Amino acid sequence: MASEKFGSQSDEFGDFQTPGILAERVCTLLADTGYQPTSLLEPTCGVGNFLIAALDRFPLVNFGLGLDINEEYLQRVDERISAKSYDQKVKLLHENFFHVDWSHLLLKLTEPILVVGNPPWVTNSTLGSLGSANLPKKSNFQKLNGLEAITGKSNFDISEWMIVKLLELLNGRQAIVAMLCKTAVARKVLTHAWKNDFSISDSRIHPIDASEYFGAAVDACLLVCRLSRTGRNKNCGIYRDLGHSDVSSTFGYHDGLLISDIAAYERWKHLSGKEIYKWRSGVKHDCSKVMELRKEGERYRNGLDGLVELEDDYVFPMLKSSEITYGRSKTPTRWMLLTQKAVGDETSVIGIIAPKTWRYLLDQSHLLDRRASSIYRNRPRFSIFGVGDYTFAPWKVAISGFYKQWNFATVGPYEGKSVVLDDTSYFLACESEQEARFIAGLLNSSPAREFYSSFIFWDSKRPITIDTLSKLDLSLLSAELGCTAEFDRFRAQKRKNPSYRQTELF
Numbered sequence: 185m186a187s188e189k190f191g192s193q194s195d196e197f198g199d200f201q202t203p204g205i206l207a208e209r210v211c212t213l214l215a216d217t218g219y220q221p222t223s224l225l226e227p228t229c230g231v232g233n234f235l236i237a238a239l240d241r242f243p244l245v246n247f248g249l250g251l252d253i254n255e256e257y258l259q260r261v262d263e264r265i266s267a268k269s270y271d272q273k274v275k276l277l278h279e280n281f282f283h284v285d286w287s288h289l290l291l292k293l294t295e296p297i298l299v300v301g302n303p304p305w306v307t308n309s310t311l312g313s314l315g316s317a318n319l320p321k322k323s324n325f326q327k328l329n330g331l332e333a334i335t336g337k338s339n340f341d342i343s344e345w346m347i348v349k350l351l352e353l354l355n356g357r358q359a360i361v362a363m364l365c366k367t368a369v370a371r372k373v374l375t376h377a378w379k380n381d382f383s384i385s386d387s388r389i390h391p392i393d394a395s396e397y398f399g400a401a402v403d404a405c406l407l408v409c410r411l412s413r414t415g416r417n418k419n420c421g422i423y424r425d426l427g428h429s430d431v432s433s434t435f436g437y438h439d440g441l442l443i444s445d446i447a448a449y450e451r452w453k454h455l456s457g458k459e460i461y462k463w464r465s466g467v468k469h470d471c472s473k474v475m476e477l478r479k480e481g482e483r484y485r486n487g488l489d490g491l492v493e494l495e496d497d498y499v500f501p502m503l504k505s506s507e508i509t510y511g512r513s514k515t516p517t518r519w520m521l522l523t524q525k526a527v528g529d530e531t532s533v534i535g536i537i538a539p540k541t542w543r544y545l546l547d548q549s550h551l552l553d554r555r556a557s558s559i560y561r562n563r564p565r566f567s568i569f570g571v572g573d574y575t576f577a578p579w580k581v582a583i584s585g586f587y588k589q590w591n592f593a594t595v596g597p598y599e600g601k602s603v604v605l606d607d608t609s610y611f612l613a614c615e616s617e618q619e620a621r622f623i624a625g626l627l628n629s630s631p632a633r634e635f636y637s638s639f640i641f642w643d644s645k646r647p648i649t650i651d652t653l654s655k656l657d658l659s660l661l662s663a664e665l666g667c668t669a670e671f672d673r674f675r676a677q678k679r680k681n682p683s684y685r686q687t688e689l690f
């Protein structure tokens with residue numbers, strides 16, 4: 185049974201009411217653990233399905249609080265709890281979560297406490313585009329460890345802020361906080377709580393089928409955090425569903441790192457160390473319609489369907505993330521216009537070296553000059569990012585940050601030019617085919633795969649990041665695989681002759 189949806193308000197207030205059947209399943213799951221709360225809080229209670237399910241399941245609750253920003257919902261809850269004779273022990277407050285004096289309110293709750301609900305499903309950037317003020321106050325976000333750090337992020341989920349706030353307030357008390365949210369939000373909440381040593385004694389994630397219950401295509405879960413006076417458990421079990429079946433995996437916070445698979449991390453953590461080869465990301469230009477081209481005879485077709493003539497000097501064969509992932513890296517089908525060979529290079533020189541290219545850039549300046557990202561401000565006109573010697577390395581070992589496939593591909597030159605990558609891929613620059621094949625062999629080995637798998641959350645938007653890639657020490661890995669001598673030989677050559685610095689163009 186899918187959630188009720190509430191018109192245009194559903195965007196601003198992240199309003200997806202939990203179907204009664206799901207609220208009942210969640211409360212049954214919590215009750216089956218033997219937990220017996222005496223007080224109850226539903227911080228954004230909507231029409232009250234969680235309030236009622238919890239009151240039905242937990243007979244020892246003698247005081248319950250329900251809040252919502254929507255007064256009509258509270259009237260409905262009022263009728264429903266009166267019909268069940270729960271009205272004597274439940275207080276309903278028409279309040280905005282962000283304006284509530286929570287410290288004062290939570291003093292009214294006797295322990296053990298149960299906080300259960302489903303906070304709004306909306307991000308601050310969506311609210312920004314709706315012109316909505318349904319947000320926490322933005323405060324000093326230099327103080328990067330607190331809730332302020334969340335409001336300082338360019339995009340955060342309102343529910344992340346709300347759940348962290350509740351955990352912070354209940355830190356040191358006997359409580360269970362059980363919330364439906366996106367799985368990525370659950371992970372961020374836990375990471376925040378673990379980093380800040382909140383007194384969590386147990387945490388669990390139970391995946392739910394959001395398309396079935398909410399008609400939403402998103403990875404969602406029930407996050408359950410049990411707080412106690414002294415709890416310091418930094419592992420979270422991931423269950424298969426809303427049952428108590430075996431834990432399918434465990435993630436946690438160890439050695440200052442968020443680990444997706446504790447068992448794999450314990451087995452391979454001796455491979456973490458220095459970043460010997462530097463991981464780079466591909467070129468960022470934020471204007472693929474102008475900068476990415478297909479060759480037609482001697483000319484190039486851009487993404488606006490224009491056919492243009494360009495000098496060779498600034499055009500390079502390129503590969504998209506998908507081509508790297510699916511092994512189509514031998515014959516590039518696109519070309520990229522690179523206006524600089526290093527970040528900040530003067531671009532007006534293009535007008536002298538390659539007048540047709542400069543004309544093309546001027547013709548498309550209405551798009552290029554309007555690129556939204558602030559990184560282009562106060563930079564030479566038509567600037568790009570993610571360029572340097574490494575961009576022009578003849579060989580690369582590359583992987584896509586987007587795809588859920590673990591495959592490091594070797595990328596070699598094409599038609600005498602270095603092949604460049606877009607900013608959704610990461611790579612190591614190599615001088616020769618032998619070096620690239622050797623490094624790709626190391627990275628595709630089982631120990632490397634298992635090492636990396638201990639840090640990767642495949643349900644993330646960009647599961648593979650430079651931060652993760654750079655955790656593996658290639659010299660320790662080559663020792664593990666018994667090929668230190670070969671690794672050292674390539675390193676020595678690299679030190680002597682960094683040929684990829686001699687870019688063949690410009």
Ligand SMILES: C[S@@+](CC[C@H](N)C(=O)[O-])C[C@H]1O[C@@H](n2cnc3c(N)ncnc32)[C@H](O)[C@@H]1O
Pocket residue numbers: 196197198199200201202203227228229230231232233234251252253254257279280281282301302303304305318
């Ligand atoms: C995802 S719905 C869930 C409702 C209810 N918890 C349930 O599980 O059915 C989110 C609820 O949050 C309420 N809400 C949104 N912003 C709020 C705010 N700033 N303060 C209090 N309630 C808010 C909405 O009115 C809506 O009822």
